[in-house]
Amino acid sequence: MTEKLLEIKGLKQHFNIGRPNLVKAVDGISFDIYKGETLGLVGESGCGKSTTGRSIIRLYEATDGQVLFNGENVHGKKSTAELKKFNRKMQMIFQDPYASLNPRMTVADIIAEGIDIHGLAKTKKERMEKVYELLNTVGLNKEHANRYPHEFSGGQRQRIGIARALAVDPDFIIADEPISALDVSIQAQVVNLMKKLQKEKGLTYLFIAHDLSMVKYISDRIGVMYFGKLVELAPADELYNTPIHPYTQSLLSAIPLPDPETERTRVRTGYDPAVHQYKEGEELKMREIKPGHFVYCSEAEYNKYKLQYKS
Amino acid sequence: MQQISKDKFKVVGNSSAEAETITRPSLSFWKDVFMRFKKNKLAMFGLVLLIILIFMAFVGPFLTQYDYRQNDLMKANQPPSAEHYFGTDDLGRDMFARIWYGAKISLFIGIAAAIIDLVIGVIWGGISGYKGGRVDEVMMRIADVLYGIPYLLLVILLMVVLGQGLGTMILAMSITGWINMARITRGQVLSLKNQEYILASRTLGASVSRIMGKHLIPNAMGPILVTLTLTIPNAIFTEAFLSYLGLGLTPPLASWGTMANDGIAAMSYYPWRVFFPAMFICLTIFAFNVIGDGIRDALDPRLRK
Amino acid sequence: MEKLLEVKDLKVSFHTYGGEVQAVRGVSFDLYKGETLAIVGESGSGKSVTSQTLMKLIPMPPGEIKGGQILFKGQDIVQKTEKEMQAIRGKDISMIFQDPMTSLNPTMRIGTQIMEVILKHQEISKEKAKERAIELLKLVGIPMPEKRVNQYPHEFSGGMRQRAMIAIALAARPSLLIADEPTTALDVTIQAQILDLMKELQSKLDTSIIFITHDLGVVANVADRVAVMYAGEIVEMGTVDEIFYDPRHPYTWGLLASMPSLDNDGETELAAIPGTPPDLTNPPVGDAFAPRNPNALAIDYEQEPPVYQVSETHFVKSWLLHPDAPAVEPPASVKEKIRPLSTNFDKPVLVKGDL
Numbered sequence: 001m002t003e004k005l006l007e008i009k010g011l012k013q014h015f016n017i018g019r020p021n022l023v024k025a026v027d028g029i030s031f032d033i034y035k036g037e038t039l040g041l042v043g044e045s046g047c048g049k050s051t052t053g054r055s056i057i058r059l060y061e062a063t064d065g066q067v068l069f070n071g072e073n074v075h076g077k078k079s080t081a082e083l084k085k086f087n088r089k090m091q092m093i094f095q096d097p098y099a100s101l102n103p104r105m106t107v108a109d110i111i112a113e114g115i116d117i118h119g120l121a122k123t124k125k126e127r128m129e130k131v132y133e134l135l136n137t138v139g140l141n142k143e144h145a146n147r148y149p150h151e152f153s154g155g156q157r158q159r160i161g162i163a164r165a166l167a168v169d170p171d172f173i174i175a176d177e178p179i180s181a182l183d184v185s186i187q188a189q190v191v192n193l194m195k196k197l198q199k200e201k202g203l204t205y206l207f208i209a210h211d212l213s214m215v216k217y218i219s220d221r222i223g224v225m226y227f228g229k230l231v232e233l234a235p236a237d238e239l240y241n242t243p244i245h246p247y248t249q250s251l252l253s254a255i256p257l258p259d260p261e262t263e264r265t266r267v268r269t270g271y272d273p274a275v276h277q278y279k280e281g282e283e284l285k286m287r288e289i290k291p292g293h294f295v296y297c298s299e300a301e302y303n304k305y306k307l308q309y310k311s
Numbered sequence: 312m313q314q315i316s317k318d319k320f321k322v323v324g325n326s327s328a329e330a331e332t333i334t335r336p337s338l339s340f341w342k343d344v345f346m347r348f349k350k351n352k353l354a355m356f357g358l359v360l361l362i363i364l365i366f367m368a369f370v371g372p373f374l375t376q377y378d379y380r381q382n383d384l385m386k387a388n389q390p391p392s393a394e395h396y397f398g399t400d401d402l403g404r405d406m407f408a409r410i411w412y413g414a415k416i417s418l419f420i421g422i423a424a425a426i427i428d429l430v431i432g433v434i435w436g437g438i439s440g441y442k443g444g445r446v447d448e449v450m451m452r453i454a455d456v457l458y459g460i461p462y463l464l465l466v467i468l469l470m471v472v473l474g475q476g477l478g479t480m481i482l483a484m485s486i487t488g489w490i491n492m493a494r495i496t497r498g499q500v501l502s503l504k505n506q507e508y509i510l511a512s513r514t515l516g517a518s519v520s521r522i523m524g525k526h527l528i529p530n531a532m533g534p535i536l537v538t539l540t541l542t543i544p545n546a547i548f549t550e551a552f553l554s555y556l557g558l559g560l561t562p563p564l565a566s567w568g569t570m571a572n573d574g575i576a577a578m579s580y581y582p583w584r585v586f587f588p589a590m591f592i593c594l595t596i597f598a599f600n601v602i603g604d605g606i607r608d609a610l611d612p613r614l615r616k
Numbered sequence: 617m618e619k620l621l622e623v624k625d626l627k628v629s630f631h632t633y634g635g636e637v638q639a640v641r642g643v644s645f646d647l648y649k650g651e652t653l654a655i656v657g658e659s660g661s662g663k664s665v666t667s668q669t670l671m672k673l674i675p676m677p678p679g680e681i682k683g684g685q686i687l688f689k690g691q692d693i694v695q696k697t698e699k700e701m702q703a704i705r706g707k708d709i710s711m712i713f714q715d716p717m718t719s720l721n722p723t724m725r726i727g728t729q730i731m732e733v734i735l736k737h738q739e740i741s742k743e744k745a746k747e748r749a750i751e752l753l754k755l756v757g758i759p760m761p762e763k764r765v766n767q768y769p770h771e772f773s774g775g776m777r778q779r780a781m782i783a784i785a786l787a788a789r790p791s792l793l794i795a796d797e798p799t800t801a802l803d804v805t806i807q808a809q810i811l812d813l814m815k816e817l818q819s820k821l822d823t824s825i826i827f828i829t830h831d832l833g834v835v836a837n838v839a840d841r842v843a844v845m846y847a848g849e850i851v852e853m854g855t856v857d858e859i860f861y862d863p864r865h866p867y868t869w870g871l872l873a874s875m876p877s878l879d880n881d882g883e884t885e886l887a888a889i890p891g892t893p894p895d896l897t898n899p900p901v902g903d904a905f906a907p908r909n910p911n912a913l914a915i916d917y918e919q920e921p922p923v924y925q926v927s928e929t930h931f932v933k934s935w936l937l938h939p940d941a942p943a944v945e946p947p948a949s950v951k952e953k954i955r956p957l958s959t960n961f962d963k964p965v966l967v968k969g970d971l
Contacts, residue, residue: 044803045774057514080518087516100507104340104529114515148339153892154659164511183658184830188874188888195885210804213833217876217886254808256833258875259953260856263837268808 005172005204006033006056011065013048013055025051027228028065030286033172038198038205040219040236042212044251047225049208050095053174056206057090058083069172088118091165095177097157101149107160108145111135114168134163138193155186159193166197174206179214187211191218212255216240221292224248230286234293244295244305247271276301344533347609354605361598364591368418371411379404379412380563388581398583400573409565410587416566417547417595420481424546425539427485432492433535437523439493440500451497454490462487466558475561483553484546495538499531533610540603544596551592567592620791620824621647621670626684628662628669631677635897639665641848642684647792652818652825654835654856656871657845660893663828666845667794670826671709672701688792707737710785714797716777720769726753726780727765733787752783755820757813775806779813786817794826799834811837832875836860841929844868847894847904854930861955863946864932866909873947887947903935911936911944924964927957937964 013026026048033039041049055062058074067074074086091114094100101110108131114120121127132142138159149157158178165173175194179187191214197203209215215222215236222239224232224247232245243249250271256263278284282298289295289305297305348354372379375396383403391398397406439450466483473479503509504527512522528535551568553559560569567588574585628640640662647653657663668674670686672693686693688709696704713719721729730749734740740748746765753761756779769777778798785793795814799807815838818825827838835842836856843853844867852865863869873887891908894900900907906916913935924937936944945951 044805054510059510059513084516087514090514092511092514094507094511096507100511102508102512102526102530105525113512113517117516117518117521150340155892161511164515168515184832185658185870185874185889186892188886189890192885192888212804213876250805254805256808256811256831256837258832258836258860258872258877260836260860263833266837268812271805 002034002036004032005035005070007066007068008032008052008056009066009068011052011055011067012063013051013060014063017063024228026055029225029228029230030065031223031230031233033204033206035171035204036198036202037220038207038218040215040222041206041208041225042210042215042222042251043225044210046227048228049225050176052225053092053176053206053208057092057174058086059092084118088114088168089170090172090174091168091170093158093161093165093173093175093178095180097154097161097181098149100161101157103149106146106148107135107152110149110160111145111163111167114164118168120168130167134167137166137197138163139189153186154182155189158182158186158190162190162193162197166201170203172204172206174208176208177210178207180209180211187214194218212252213257224251229296231296232294233286234290238290238293242290242293242309244289244293244309245297246275344606344609348605351605351608353601354608357598357601357605360594361602364414364595364598365418368411368414371414372408375405375407377405377408379408379565381405381408388577388584390581391583397587398581400570400584401577401581406570406583406587409570410567410591413565413567413570413588414591416477416560416564417550417568417592420477420484420550420566421543421547421595423481424484424488425542427481428488428492428542429535429539431485432489433496433528435489436493436496436498437500437528437531440497441504441519441523441527443501447497454493457487458490460487466553470558475558477560477564480550480553480560484549488542488546492535492538492542495534496531499534500527503527503530533606537603537607537610540599540606544599547592547595617648617651619646620649620689622685622687623666623670624685624687626666626669626686627682628665628674628679629682630679632897637896638899639848639896640669641896641899643845643848643850644684645843645850645853647824647826649791649824650818650822651840652815652827652838654827654829654839654842655845656829656832656835656842658830658893660847660896661845662848663845664796667711667796667826667828670792670794671705671711672696672698673711703737706733706790707788708790709792709794710788710790711794711796712778712781712785712798714800716774716781716801717769719781720777720784722769725766725768726772730765730780730784730787733784737788748787749783752787753780755786755817756780756783757809758783774802775809778802778806778810782810782813782817786821786823789821790823792824792826794828796828797830798827800829800831807834814838832860832871844871847899848896849904849933850931851905851933852931854927858927858930858957858959861953862926862930862957862960863950863954864926864930864937865905865934866911866936866944866946867905869946869950870908872950872953877949887949913941923967925961925967926964927959927961930960931967932964939963 009030010028011026011030012028015023015025029052041052043049051060054060056067056074062075069086069089108128111131111134112127115127115130121130128145131145135142135144140156140159149160152160179190182190194205195218198205207215207218219236222234222236223230224245226247232239232243232248239248240252243252250269253267253269276298278298282300284296284298286294286296287302289302289309295305377395381404386399386403387401389395389399395405395407397410399406400409435450435454439447465486469479469483473482509522509526512526550559550566551571554566554568555572559572560566570588571585571592574581574588578585624644626640626643627638630637630639643662643666645653655663655666665674669681670693681694684694727746727749730752731742731745734745734748735742750761750765753764758764758776758779769780772780799810802810811834814825817823829835839856841853841855842859843850844859844865845851846867852859852863852868859868860872863872870887870889874889876886889908894904894907902918903912903916903921906912909916915935921933921935923931923933925931926937935941946954
């Protein structure tokens with residue numbers, strides 16, 4: 001059994017607490033991420049997937065719950081040294097290739113920032129050697145080191161962002177919609193690169209996205225979020241072949257596939273939260289319907305699904 | 312249809328190594344901004360004008376045999392001539408020499424006040440904007456209160472307590488001048504601090520000072536620079552104004568403002584005594600203003616290619 | 617079928633600080649009444665510039681139409697003055713954009729924005745125009761239209777704003793609707809609703825649609841015919857079945873292969889197209905796609921490929937269809953989907969070229 005790298009327990013991230021415009025972006029989710037796997041996190045805008053990623057890496061202070069990295073809680077009172085330790089273990093790749101690189105810094109300085117902060121290079125020469133190596137790893141050239149972000153295309157910038165994250169040699173990378181802003185053919189380049197790096201360096205990924213076909217391709221397991229809650233979690237193939245939660249079913253039925261015949265005959269199902277007919281006081285939580293396949297439901301629904309999906 | 316030889320149709324493939332090279336020469340942000348600035352004729356005119364004025368402030372005194380203090384009551388109130396290019400004042404002093412002496416003073420006051428505003432304003436606004444929340448509210452309220460104090464009252468108070476002089480003058484102008492710079496900086500920091508590259512720095516473990524110094528301030532530099540170039544003429548004008556009210560410098564110090572003040576009384580008889588200082592004040596303010604506008608336009612991303 | 621639009625060899629350039637960017641380098645296509653033509657391409661392909669030129673929305677300068685014709689209902693749009701274009705926009709040709717938040721005026725009520733279009737092109741009273749506006753809101757599926765007509769854009773959700781945009785675009789019953797990435801910014805479920813709505817409206821109002829997108833799934837869903845653009849040119853054009861089940865251009869193969877299909881097991885690498893699109897200030901000699909094409913021929917680097925016709929409706933701009941060209945296999949994932957189409961000619965026919 002592979003060991004757990006991250007355990008997220010009851011994570012809550014609320015904004016504007018105590019004010020009328022309270023937003024419960026993440027409202028009590030729990031899941032584990034195993035060493036070496038890619039966990040996909042999908043959902044539509046406002047579901048809280050990006051917020052989840054940012055809370056895990058402590059860009060936000062969690063309102064409640066725990067994020068355990070190798071058993072240690074990421075949140076709570078921590079010294080600067082302890083926090084810096086987490087910075088080296090967990091890194092992030094961002095969505096917007098145009099906003100994720102400082103336009104005033106050269107590529108070399110951008111990539112070397114982690115090296116500079118954590119003192120990973122003793123001399124200037126060593127620093128540049130590392131930068132060149134990283135550029136190489138992501139498929140760029142030495143000559144690119146002295147250039148500025150605006151001289152690069154979206155796909156190249158995204159690769160610079162990946163090099164920056166790799167500079168501190170992390171174990172875990174959160175990819176927050178890393179390909180959403182890229183052209184289709186460039187998306188494939190970046191995804192291939194990420195997979196290659198995972199194999200070479202034994203990385204663990206949390207891949208947050210809304211493009212479901214790409215998520216299925218890159219992920220081992222997938223979690224589906226809806227309005228701050230995790231509604232389904234299952235291995236990638238299992239989720240696509242046997243979606244159980246009505247929201248997941250509706251989501252999958254809405255993806256247009258590059259196949260005209262399928263599209264001509266497709267039937268879309270909408271999702272109406274009222275279909276659950278939850279009664280006052282019913283306990284809703286993630287329950288295991290099939291091995292490894294969890295669904296957020298009530299006791300009554302649990303029994304129903306168990307019967308329906310007898311494996 | 313022309314025959315094409317068969318070997319043209321051999322598969323040759325692509326050269327993917329070349330695919331990643333960038334052919335255009337590297338252009339840093341400021342080089343790019345300066346190139347756009349150069350195209351703005353008015354702004355370049357202002358820049359040239361300013362350079363000439365600063366140059367003359369140092370070289371001007373050598374172009375005449377007279378010293379700015381040298382008085383000769385026999386030659387009082389003479390109109391511009393070949394000997395005295397700008398005429399003389401009521402004490403027979405050469406206006407030309409005095410103008411360039413005054414240039415040094417006025418420019419010094421303007422630039423010194425602006426730099427003090429810059430340092431205090433950027434630090435204040437930067438911290439306020441970055442920290443946000445309570446800290447931001449408190450810091451901005453302090454600034455607001457200071458801003459609300461009647462300016463002239465403050466200046467008079469300072470004059471009484473510290474006496475009139477160059478230092479007091481500069482202090483008087485900096486005391487509330489930084490607030491504008493602080494607000495501009497704060498606005499910039501607020502809009503930049505949630506940019507993804509700032510978040511990336513935070514996840515890498517960057518300290519607040521690193522984020523401020525390497526990321527936020529360099530990117531906020533544009534509007535700060537524009538404000539700076541517009542603060543200087545403001546300071547020069549304010550000094551002139553205060554001097555006109557009699558709250559400015561005292562002899563032997565002389566700025567364009569004090570000279571204009573001296574000249575006002577006799578304006579109808581000896582107009583050159585007020586004309587020259589006033590003209591140079593206007594030219595300097597004009598130069599800084601068009602330079603500031605030019606920088607602002609050159610920075611405007613919408614006008615970018 | 618009646619031809620609504622004929623674009624012949626359109627060339628559009630932009631004069632910029634860095635030089636002349638040839639955004640559109642000779643684009644030709646036809647559009648028939650009542651059909652949906654999808655224009656697919658990535659950034660820099662020229663798809664948006666082409667569509668905006670159809671309505672002459674490109675600022676000139678720095679833009680310039682360097683050549684070609686746009687025959688809309690027989691009249692050449694390229695020759696028309698701005699005043700003449702204003703009479704056409706909204707009434708005959710309409711456009712909907714990607715971001716509904718920035719294309720709707722936030723300080724104007726939705727109803728007023730719809731009525732603006734109606735009142736400009738028709739002589740009717742304000743009350744009647746308002747009635748029409750409510751009807752249109754109902755047509756695009758907005759609930760409680762009588763209430764919604766008086767609301768502001770910020771009171772609408774993203775999907776509803778896009779519907780409102782569609783209502784504004786259709787208010788004067790144009791014969792041609794240009795949709796520039798209308799669903800790219802929307803969630804997948806909302807996107808599906810909007811696509812269904814557009815298809816429904818098309819059959820009701822017999823509007824022709826030019827649908828610009830980079831999402832091949834969306835193309836498969838809405839298009840009758842497809843034009844694939846790369847570096848300012850159309851490299852392949854055909855019916856939607858021809859493009860997906862019998863693609864011939866290496867770039868089309870590359871696009872199709874870059875998308876993981878749902879039965880892809882995640883073990884095989886995605887066949888990504890290496891490199892990046894070319895700089896159109898200095899368009900490459902020959903085939904613009906050659907530097908990224910692992911199957912490029914020697915001649916691809918020297919001469920621009922001619923256009924070959926594979927069927928009545930299928931055109932391909934590639935040297936690979938030349939009789940002397942070697943047989944080249946598309947990537948495995950694309951090959952699996954290929955099926956023989958009965959409408960194909962026995963052999964590709966040369967249509968236009970420098971030969």
